[in-house]
Amino acid sequence: MADYLVKCHHDRAAALDLYAWNSLAGSAYWETLGHLEIALRNVLASQLAARHQTKGRPGSWLDDPGQDLDATAREEIRKARQRVRRKGKHASEGQAISELTFGFWRYLLAKQYNTTLWPSLASGFPHAPSRARHTIEQPIKRLHQFRNRLAHHEPIWNKELTQRQQDIYDVLTYIDPNLHSWVAKRCRISAVLLTCPVPRPHP
Template sequence: MAPKALVRCFTEARLSTYLDHCRGDVQRALQLYAWNTAITGVAWEVLAHVEVALRNALASGLQHRHDRLGRPGSWLDDPIRDLDVRARDDIFEARRRVLRAGHTPSAGQTVSELNFGFWRFLLARRYTTTLWPHLAGAFPHAPNRSRTTVEDLVASLHVFRNRAAHHQRLWQEPLVRRYDDMLTLLGYIDPDLRNWVAAGSRFPDVLAARPTGAAATVRTTQRSAPGSTRTGIRAT
């Protein structure tokens, strides 16, 4: 397909930043655009593991808290109104989606319908003295029990995930740092999970194949200890 036809399909407005970066070279801009799609794809592969592991860890911690407090049913019922209005609305809508799909809104079905933002905001400051003391145990390998240690990582990944979901320019993101954030968070939950995801990740290879500039190179590293968060990538 001719470059001009591709520009028409994607629109010059969408490609303008790529063209500026490549000094008007359409062929290079399209190569960068294609690479951005590729890095987005491999980022999603890691983000998928992060999202599932995070929601399962938090949901488990919340159910354990619910049971310890002697409350019936599921933490999703929120009988004492521990959650804010937005969170309760999210749960209500998640259950409605499950019902519309023809399923019973079990805890597992409902949890799977709650988006990343729901879990991110369960780590917010408003829950420091209520939920966090029980959620800290969901990250047994974190360096400390500070809420912000986890929240800062999840907040940065929430923004990164949304940029990927909206097909935005990930090549302008600090990709080495975001990859490290993903692996670090997984390591806080379970070092074996972190290592398994890292071993199967295509992110470093795609990052190293960036067609313009020298944003990052890949080097081989040896893990110094179980749960190490070293990614094997360094910025240059």
Template sequence: MAPPRTARSIAPVLYHSLSADRLEDYLAEVPNRDASHAIALYLWNTEISGAFWEALAHLEVALRNALAGQLAARHGRRQRPGSWLDNVAKELDRRAERDIGKARARVQMNRKPPSDGQTISELPFGFWRYLLTKKYASTLWPDVANAFPYSPDRSLATVEQPVHSLHRFRNRVAHHHRIWTEPLSQRWADLQALLSYLDPVLCDWVIFNSRVPAVLKTCPITRPHP
């Protein structure tokens, strides 16, 4: 059976399946609460979320690998036993320890090899985000700063600000929240900045393959932020 194509025919289905409360945010922003315009905005929000998700995926993998590499090297220079994930020097806080424990449990549950690589792949974006805070400014950061060889300086704040913003933004995308109300051009700039600090060539590759700039131009309404 062909799917319903008109706003009038699909609106009741969306109200039931997606919830009236969810769609109300879109109806409230379009002229005359027109269902067709609201659905167009909803579809655009999905499209721009998908475009950002692709770029965020590249950033997240590159960021965690860069940070993990520096932390492993730091652990080796200090001639500590085991892995940096074991936190033998108790430099990581309880939040980080819980995240590592959960990641290792997921690796075991999935019957994967109990390696650092498998554990790192299970750690959430928030784990890496909280390693880049003032709490670790005098312990981890002097070494972790080397993960960003192309940053304009070695200031923690230079990296922390875009990571903080993108962590919050990533979670909104991951949980299918509306993002058309967000300053999307600034989030795109934050993402490019971080990628360029890690590796300018990687940054250029992500930009070249990203749908974000093109999709940003097609929003069916004037957004509150550029």
């Protein structure tokens, strides 16, 4: 509670109000980020599956027969399949994809894949202002860091919350403007931001 108490001049009631608001804001972002995460993984997985098929490779792209993925990504896939089997399910491509972390997808957009995977992945964002990899990587990188804060229940009231909402909307628009509209219509973030009990340092 230290950060909350300092912001509220050690008024415990006010600090608890801010803590409660922080939790409310976190849940609103978590909900909207969930839509983005599902869209992102579906787009990237679809592009990788199409690339795999075009190259005439056997099995699934998750098997990485062309050794396109780095060791960390391959280990993430192994663990994802292991988690599926631990649940008593068949480790199909769909089941394994659903177990892969946001970080897995984020790092597929990294510089190391600029000349290998990215030319195929870029087609998954037909409405982006350019096919430059960093156009997609930068907002996803920021959202990955922000998502980690949410996952660890850390304070977010003092972060650039409006910008993170815009990052979500930008990537959704790059995928499909209709998808952005659907998510934005249901998003609670803007309404929640208006109710913060203290002045925030960032918009």
